[in-house]
Amino acid sequence: MPHSPVCVGLVFGGASGEHAVSIRSAATVLGALRQGANAERYLVRCFYIDQLGRWWGEPEAQAVLQAGTPARPEELGAVSRPGFQGFPAGALDVEVWLPVLHGPNGEDGTIQGLFTLMQVPFVGSGVLGSAVGMDKQAMKAAFAAAGLPQVPYVCVQAAELAAAPEALLDRLEARLGFPCFVKPANLGSSVGISKASDRDTLLQGLRTAAALDPRLVVEQGVQARELECAVLGTRELRASVVGEIRFDADWYDYDTKYSDGLSHTVIPAQVPGDVAERVRRMAIEACHAVAASGLSRVDFFYEEATGALWLNEINTFPGFTSLSMYPMLWQASGLELPDLVHELVRGARESLAPHHSPGEIHP
Incomplete structure (x- = not known):
């Protein structure tokens, strides 16, 4: 007898400066959830958090995804006080949450705390990993305590x-x-x-x-190449192949990151095998240092002349747009986007309190 599809709550937007990027990421994730075997595995309900922090249900969420741009408050109805004012219809039926939220009020442990109190599994790091991974001061302190190399x-x-x-x-x-x-x-x-x-x-x-x-x-500032590695897993962490970001700009700023033609990726990165191995191992060590799980993208600086490798930062919910490294790194590692999203949801359902293993490296 076939199993009933699992109800996945895809929540996106958020009261964050990365609101627009979240919409683009959510559209990619939604497409993956509706593709192939996932279409039978999952019943997806979409929820939109506007820039005032108010939650909206399916009609508003689908309209935003279709438009691809943030909704203005006046388009959503009379502007009332900002902030959470209750769940829209269908939210309490969600069996696993997928918060495609970047930045504050979504990637920083706040919504993870809400889902934890609800005792509903969710994709990504828990409260601690999300909070430490979000705050660069706390993150760098955790990396330093773990003995991981960083630039001054x-x-x-x-x-x-x-x-x-x-x-x-x-x-x-x-x-x-x-x-x-x-x-x-x-x-x-x-x-x-x-x-x-x-x-x-x-x-x-x-x-x-x-x-x-x-x-x-x-x-x-250092003169270095920018390498990135994707990490996946809850009970067992896996590291992807290593990629490199190259860009036609003085440095990798917001416009360069999200504009077609200004940057490109090299996957796998053209680096010696021992360097790639160090990157993958250090990526898993970085996740352990901040208690990250589910998914993370770990960024590095590599000084080719000396072989020096510095840990730059961790992103506990990396971008999922068409230009994003995280899904591309896993695709190059043999995991296509629909399977990657399935792995994320399945991992979230495994445990409300994931436990890490020493880590597995996938070249």
Whole structure:
């Protein structure tokens, strides 16, 4: 007797600067859930979180996915107070949640806490892994505690910038020099990141980042290739082949990342076998360091002349757009998109509290 399809709640959008990217990722994931055997395995219900944090059900969610752009609040009805105001119809029937949300209020442990309290399984890292992986200050501290190599960096509070900007600039210039990169601690997709080549651009970058987040990270710039590795699994972590991002720009900013023609991927990355092995092993170690599970993309800097490899960051819900590395890395590793999404949902259903194994590396 055939099994009834599993009800998957695909939730996307969110009160985040990465709202538009989330819509594009969700459209890709939805297509995979409706393709091949997945069409019989899963009954998908879509839920949209608007930019005010309000939840909407199927009609609004499907309209946003079809349009491919964020819905304006006035299009969704009278604007009331922002924030969660209850689940739309059908949400309590969901058997496993798939939160295709990037950035704050979705990738940072907040919605993971909600699903944990509901005792409904969900795709991706739990509260701890999501929160630590989202906040670059906490993430870097966890990596340092695990003995993982990183480029020199300084953690900065926005209050320091307001109280003593010249002293802060002196400290950063002495510790890191130029060029350096200024990053908000809790945003992804290169939102709010800037490259500083002197004190003026450093001050400007700090002000830009501080307007977005009270916690900042400033990193020393290095001349290095950018490598990425995808990790998959709950009880057992697997690492994909290694890929490389190449781009026709000074650095890999938001526009370069999400515009056709400005960047391209090389999969597998043309690096020595021992370097690829180090990347894959370190990717799994990075997931363990921050308690990440389900899916993660781990990014590295590779200095070809010296062989130095630095861990850059982890993304606990990487982009799933047509230009995104995570699904492409797994495709190159032999796992097509529909099978990848099936693995994610199946892994979420295995346990409400995933346990990691030492990790398995897939070349």
